[in-house]
Amino acid sequence: NAGVTQTPKFRVLKTGQSMTLLCAQDMNHEYMYWYRQDPGMGLRLIHYSVGEGTTAKGEVPDGYNVSRLKKQNFLLGLESAAPSQTSVYFCASRSMWTDTQYFGPGTRLTVL
Amino acid sequence: GQQVMQIPQYQHVQEGEDFTTYCNSSTTLSNIQWYKQRPGGHPVFLIQLVKSGEVKKQKRLTFQFGEAKKNSSLHITATQTTDVGTYFCAGRKLTGGGNKLTFGTGTQLKVEL
Numbered sequence: 726n727a728g729v730t731q732t733p734k735f736r737v738l739k740t741g742q743s744m745t746l747l748c749a750q751d752m753n754h755e756y757m758y759w760y761r762q763d764p765g766m767g768l769r770l771i772h773y774s775v776g777e778g779t780t781a782k783g784e785v786p787d788g789y790n791v792s793r794l795k796k797q798n799f800l801l802g803l804e805s806a807a808p809s810q811t812s813v814y815f816c817a818s819r820s821m822w823t824d825t826q827y828f829g830p831g832t833r834l835t836v837l
Numbered sequence: 838g839q840q841v842m843q844i845p846q847y848q849h850v851q852e853g854e855d856f857t858t859y860c861n862s863s864t865t866l867s868n869i870q871w872y873k874q875r876p877g878g879h880p881v882f883l884i885q886l887v888k889s890g891e892v893k894k895q896k897r898l899t900f901q902f903g904e905a906k907k908n909s910s911l912h913i914t915a916t917q918t919t920d921v922g923t924y925f926c927a928g929r930k931l932t933g934g935g936n937k938l939t940f941g942t943g944t945q946l947k948v949e950l
Contacts, residue, residue: 756936765846767925768880768940775936783937815879824868824929824938828879 727751729829731816737835738806746801746832748816755821757799759783759791761812762831768815774799806836841928843941851949856916858944860909860926867931869902869909870938875922906931916948 729750738744748757755776760768770783774793788810790802799818803810813833817826840863850856860869868887872880884893886902886909893900899912909926923945927938 758937760940765942767841767843767942768927770937770939773937784939817880824870824885825882826870826880826927826938828881831879 729816729818729827731814731829731832733832734830735833737837738803739837740807742806743802743804744806744834745803746814746816746834748799748801748818748829749797750799750816750818750827750829751797752818752820752827753796754818754827755796756819757793758817758819758826759789759799759801760815760817761785761810762815763812771801771814806834808836810834811836841926841939841941843924843926843944845944846942847945847947849947849949850916852917853915856913856920856946858911858924858926858946860911860928860941862907862928862939864907865931866906866928867934869906869926869928871900871909871911872925872927872940873922874925874943878922880925913946916946918948918950920946921948922946 732747758773759771769785772791774780777796780791792800816829819826870885871883874880890904891902897914901910923943925943926941
């Protein structure tokens with residue numbers, strides 16, 4: 726039982742490049758979330774999903790897209806990376822019966 | 838939109854001293870959760886409070902939820918080096934909160950020997 730996993734752990738991009746971050750959970754959770762964490766700003770919600778095939782915008786969705794084709798996976802895409810997207814990205818999941826969120830280990834992204 | 842502020846942003850204590858972080862929401866919450874993030878790690882759930890005025894304890898940690906369900910606090914008695922990390926509160930809006938939590942800005946605790 727791995728919980729929530731994220732790949733990759735680290736990535737360096739040049740401005741304008743694209744990439745996809747993968748989040749996988751093996752707890753059969755319905756809800757999944759993508760957050761970014763920047764110094765002094767806590768965790769800010771980018772996008773989330775309440776079930777397979779559904780996604781919704783969070784607090785800071787601009788510049789990101791997401792997909793939830795399978796219940797266990799939640800992908801975060803950056804189509805054209807910008808230096809302002811340099812951050813640590815966390816994925817989280819939870820069941821429909823509780824608000825408790827389980828976080829992955831994070832992806833540290835640097836955009837040059 | 839909903840804002841959740843935490844104070845202080847940083848706290849540096851000597852081992853054995855007490856520590857308190859405060860969480861304030863601009864809107865009424867249905868519940869509040871606390872998470873701890875060790876340096877280089879990810880947030881880990883500590884506890885959830887639901888009732889107005891609720892107080893819960895976990896060993897040296899005491900959590901309170903305000904009567905108006907807009908604020909909360911975490912108090913650590915006699916800090917240890919294992920308490921080092923950033924503590925976040927997270928709340929769900931009472932009305933229109935949907936399936937989202939709003940996280941506070943966090944309090945980073947450092948403990949010196």
